[in-house]
Amino acid sequence: MTFHKCNCHYIPPHVLGNMAKKGDPAVRQAARTSAQQAKLSREKRGVQAPKVPEMLTGIAMATAPAPVTAAREVYDCQNKWELRVKLARGEGDPEFGDDDVDTVYGYAETVRGYFAELGRNSIDNAGMNLRLNVHVGENYMNAFWDGDEMAFGDGDGQIFTSFAQSLDVMAHEMAHGVTQFTANLDYYSQSGALNEHFSDVFGTAITQYKLNQTVDDADWLIGNEIMGPTLYGEALRSMKAPGTAYDNPLLGKDPQPAHMKDYYNGPNDNRGVHINSGIMNRAFYLAATDQIGTQKAAKIWYHALQNLWPTADFDDAVEIIVESARTLVGDGVVPEGTTQTVRLAFKEVGLPS
Ligand SMILES: [Zn+2]
The missing domain is CATH 3.10.170.10 (Elastase; domain 1)
Known part of the structure; x- marks a missing residue:
């Protein structure tokens, strides 16, 4: 390999x-x-x-x-x-x-x-x-x-x-x-979108951890902290509502889909690594906000990241993340019912496909 x-x-x-x-x-x-x-x-x-x-x-x-x-x-x-x-x-x-x-x-x-x-x-x-x-x-x-x-x-x-x-x-x-140094996800197509997704997950989880935020306090935005005066109030991505982070003449419009039905199939951005990550991001947001909270959800995702592989696609990730949830329920790290919560979050974004 x-x-x-x-x-x-x-x-x-x-x-x-x-x-x-x-x-x-x-x-x-x-x-x-x-x-x-x-x-x-x-x-x-x-x-x-x-x-x-x-x-x-x-x-x-x-x-x-x-x-x-x-x-x-x-x-x-x-x-x-x-x-x-x-x-x-x-x-x-x-x-x-x-x-x-x-x-x-x-x-x-x-x-x-x-x-x-x-x-x-x-x-x-x-x-x-x-x-x-x-x-x-x-x-x-x-x-x-x-x-x-x-x-x-x-x-x-x-x-x-x-x-x-x-x-x-x-x-x-x-x-x-x-x-x-873990899954080593190829930076291309679905494995690349997973790579971007995991970075957004830890970007938001670490920010919420530092600010001691609940899922309701958090803005779920990526990149809002670096917007200068011209674009104040905009962000690069929204994990809560992918596709709504920006819309202005300078940046264009946020192209992220929030559901598999709007999956981007074009050649740009290494076949959409920063685009289709919106679908996975939305699933993480849904799982975190359905009772378990961001930090427990991040533990599940981190467990999964260590068990994924370079060519993994979205369906593989769903399977491994659900399996990780099951393992962490067994270990008492996350509460009973979490496996179902995670499965439902993926279902809402059209996964597995
Ligand atoms: Zn990145």
């Missing part, structure tokens, strides 16, 4: 593409540079595969929190198109005095701690250091996980603010790393 590093960007290509056509000249320029840079960093992907645990089926939920042995390394890239330009703050270092460096340092502790509570020691479950690059590029309107480390652009300040200032962005990107 070959394992691929995911080069996963936060802003989907259709959003940058629309901005490159519809924005004013400055926006067009920034969108083009950002899209081009996304392409460049995809092309520079190394061929070496990460060390991934062998076969992943049958992995149980850890019963105790994992030790935290991963150190944080925050790099100030000084607006260059390079990573790891200057180490600004390592583990245990005092405040650096740059808002993005220090914010990212703090958020990384939250995300690292969240996964430790799930029994996972860092992204690879072997204590790999968390390398976080801020001030990457000029007006760079994106963030990404490149298979080894994370990068955050400053945004242009008008449409997108700094990507380093959003916990949801970091949790989403770090979860791409966790996926890489």
Whole structure:
């Protein structure tokens, strides 16, 4: 089996593409540079595969929190198109005095701690250091996980603010790393939409955990924290109501379906990895809001992620997630009846297909 590093960007290509056509000249320029840079960093992907645990089926939920042995390394890239330009703050270092460096340092502790509570020691479950690059590029309107480390652009300040200032962005990107070292879902078509979906699940679960929110307090939005003054009030995705996150001339209209009947079959976005993920996202929202809550639902999803495989499709994921729910009911982690709750949530979005 070959394992691929995911080069996963936060802003989907259709959003940058629309901005490159519809924005004013400055926006067009920034969108083009950002899209081009996304392409460049995809092309520079190394061929070496990460060390991934062998076969992943049958992995149980850890019963105790994992030790935290991963150190944080925050790099100030000084607006260059390079990573790891200057180490600004390592583990245990005092405040650096740059808002993005220090914010990212703090958020990384939250995300690292969240996964430790799930029994996972860092992204690879072997204590790999968390390398976080801020001030990457000029007006760079994106963030990404490149298979080894994370990068955050400053945004242009008008449409997108700094990507380093959003916990949801970091949790989403770090979860791409966790996926890489577990199910290693191919970043294409349904397996790719599952990859995106799991990142949105942990993005929202970690944000709700940090803010101590109930399912009713939570906004269930992805990307609302990075919207600048021009697009204030919009978001990139809504897990509660996929397809309603944005509708404006600059970004276009949110293309996410909320049900299998509206499944996107086209070639864009790696065959819809950021599009069809809406269907799975809606199912997660329905399961979480039907009594069990976001954190218990996230435990089920995390259990499933460790038991999925690179080419898994939506139906496979439904089967494994339902099986995970059953296992965690048996272990007393989630209440009786949860298996049925999860099954019904999928049924409402037309799954299994
Ligand atoms: Zn993503």
